[in-house]
Amino acid sequence: MLYIKIHELHKRKFKIAQIAKELKISRPTVYKYLGMTFEEAKTYTEQPLGKKKKLDLYKDWILAWLEEYPHLSSAQIYDWLLERYPDLLVGESTMRAYVKDIREVYQIEKEVTVRQYEAVPEQPMGKQLQVDWGITRQKTTDNKEIKLYFIAFVLAHSRQKYTEWQTHPFTTRDAIRCHENAFQFYGGRTEEIVYDQDNLIAVSENAGQLLLTTEFQSYVNERKFNVYLCRRADPESKGMIENVVKYVKGNFSDSRVFSDIEDWNERARQWLVRTGNHKVHQTTKKRPAEVFLLEKQHLQPVSSLLSYESTNNQSITRSVSKDNTIRYKSNRYSVPLGTYQTMSENLVWIEVKDEDYQTLVIRREAKGDVIAEHMISLEKGKLIQNRHHTRDRSKGVEEFKQHLISYFEDQIQATTYLDEISQRYPRYRRDQFVIINKIIQRYPALIDTVLTKCLTEKLYNANDFRDIAHHLDTLRDGPNEEVQSLHTILPKHSHIKASTRSLNAYTSILGGRS
Template identity: 85%
Template sequence: MEEKLVLYIKVQELIKRKFKVAQIAKELKVSRPTVYKYLDMTFDEARAYTDQPLGKKKKLDHYKDWILAWLEEYPHLSSAQIHDWLLERYPHLVVGGSTVRTYVRDIREVYQIEKKVVVRQYEAVPEQPMGKQLQVDWGETRQKTIDNKEIKLYFIAFVLAHSRHKYMEWQTRPFTTRDAIRCHENAFKFYGGRAEEIVYDQDHLIAVSENAGQLLLTAEFQSYVNERKFKVHLCRKADPESKGMIENVVKYIKGNFADSRVFSDIEDWNKRARQWLERTGNHQVHQTTKKRPAEVFLLEKQHLQPVSSLLSYESTINQSITRSVSKDNTIRYKSNRYSVPLGTYQTMSENLVWIEVEDEDRKTLVIRREAKGEVIAEHIISSEKGKLIQNRHHTRDRSKGLKEFKQRLISYFEDQVQATAYLDEISQRYPRYRRDQFTIIYKVIQQYPALIDTILIKCMTEKLYSANDFRDVAHHLDTLRDEPVEEVQSFYTSTPTHSHIKASTRSLNAYTSILGGRA
């Protein structure tokens, strides 16, 4: 091959220029054994060698074009990632890790594809007995999407300390405590039980603080710990000896699974994550234990504590989880699509809704815009797969009622032109929550009918385009109506409770004018 003959010529040129072998290897991005090999050859020997570059046919030659394309686009990829990508594309391929490493190294040398080496620091972690400890941590990545944009993803990772058996879940928004609890339950189901102790970093999702060894958990997570009865160990910050194992797992997930992978939707992403765990994360031999986590886990599983299938509080308080709304105004739940009202999907928003399963007999799927907000859709859950369950009302444009509501609000104001502009701006900023926004403003109108025109002027002047801001201004103005001018001035020159109302920058004359007084 011409590439190798060119490499031979470059080696000879550099040695004539008094380069050392290590310098040549670094300059040409090849290994030192390769440099020695070419130094021992004559030109004719090199040409004969390059005419038969591969000697006998190699097992991965059939996949060379794929490997070369991946390395050229993502030069930083490790041989382990190449191995995983091959198995993902060709599930029936049987090839060892050392074979892939050798082949990738040869490709890099021939095509001069340098890999950037990142030095990673590791801390020794004491070995734990079977079933003793589970470590948990959170991470986030930025991924390219299929439409060549970028999205931020968040994940939670679990690892059993003895077997190194791993589990993870992803979502498109930051985790809440309830998300963390849901993922713990899914992890226990995945493992078939729980460990005696769970190790965490000082994460605000679960812990308020750790004061001289006294652990303070958030009320919601403390309730969960009491229910599941596991011990909690909270690491100090920068304490890799306690949680180095899970930190390495987070790095492994980022560097092997997530790195350079393209995102389409969160359900597909989680499905591919589970497949990666099965073929790579829990299948490949662990560098420390020299064993496959999946095989060791079969023994450790017998030492885990059993967990009930349902938490006691779940029987009375339904647990909400989120789903993404597709462009066709449907969500996916257990292999089926369920409709939501037309217009729920918005091009400039995150498009998340909250779902719950209610009524044990009929199994009703309840869909809300917010966790405890207005119900926008209900469906009887189908036992079939691949079906579209659609409410015929969801195919209609139901904006007429909202328009009438908006016109009714406008009619209460003296300056209806300005009121229209204000509500239009709110509609543009909160397209999915227009009815909620209008409802709050309507309640303010009912409570403070004499102040609404003053509130509108204030909000328009200060560019406070939110129903909550409208309500806050109403409360403040109502409180200050009967107070002396000096107290009004004192109030607005002090640090405001609501920092978004920038009243402290105005003069006393402006406030007395707004309130109908004289300067």
């Protein structure tokens, strides 16, 4: 079709530049197709990018994404490829050229929205952090739609980014929790934090005298950073975070499928490492992650917990992950199995016991009972787990086995049978015993017969034990029904006797000889 359109416009005396503008392709592409016959163009489109290139292996992916989402940028496509093929080594300029060629050949036009920003002076290291919120709509794995909310942070000097997502609108407490997580991520705070006029943060500008919400004002007093509130309709004063929000929406979340919030946040963190903070920034021409290593040294240290919250009879909260852990100072600490609930807010209250910051205390409620205590680790990236927070091991496997043996009349045979199962299935012996226990509870009168049958046939498997029990139970029920039906019929006709014939009579009837 591209070949036909180019030749039609050329016959109508369009100039090369006019054809390129009309069809939104480059002038070299126009020259190339004008110099081809139809058959040559057909052959070329079967291998549209000329000589074989490294990205040809991923052409089907790229073309499918562009056809379904024409607005995708080459940078986002590059990130999606890296997500599926982490070992892919190709330059960004190569990716841009390849995507551009595919757009031209397949006539996939990209809609571009241009927004103007006013340039702002570069900020010194450790001076400013910008914060903003965003909302997206995502397709879910069951083909529904969900609204997601996120908060984004960016250091004004290094452009190091941090994001956090949740499925419900942000409250002031959510905002404070995310600030704390961001400070832990950065390893400190800046002198100044820039915000939009959001009702979570501020009540009014009051002609330059800021009126913050009570809860957030207490937080600012504790952390001692300066608040810079942008004027209304003045996005340029925080253009960096505006771009970050747009970047998160356009590169990470756009067209990505949502399964659950834990997985989504984990993928967002991976995206920050892989793309968000790794790619060279177009303004600074440096990688944010590399510049951040220098800026980190200029950040103000923050204490691990908020003293104002403890004095107000409150504790700082942490979210419980689906693996029943919480994050604290770059480590994960376990809570009892079952603390995480699917349809719950999954928040716990934590505090540090003793002035030496030695023990982390975790509660369900601010003044509730303690559900976990851990010695605080000075390392990073560690899982600190209490073995009692895993599945209940109060009843050991051996004790469970002895409990099962007690149900059988011949306990020696039962011991032999269960010991053999333990040897054959050492990793699954508990699961095997659970199946046998269910059969014992359901068919207590049959278990000795089943045991004898299994030992005779050498069937050392709980599933065989279960199947034989089911079979014997079926046989036990079947004959009883037949006997019952015979007893109901026989008393009524028991006086009737059927007549009999000799064998010679049957032979005569069949035409045989006696």
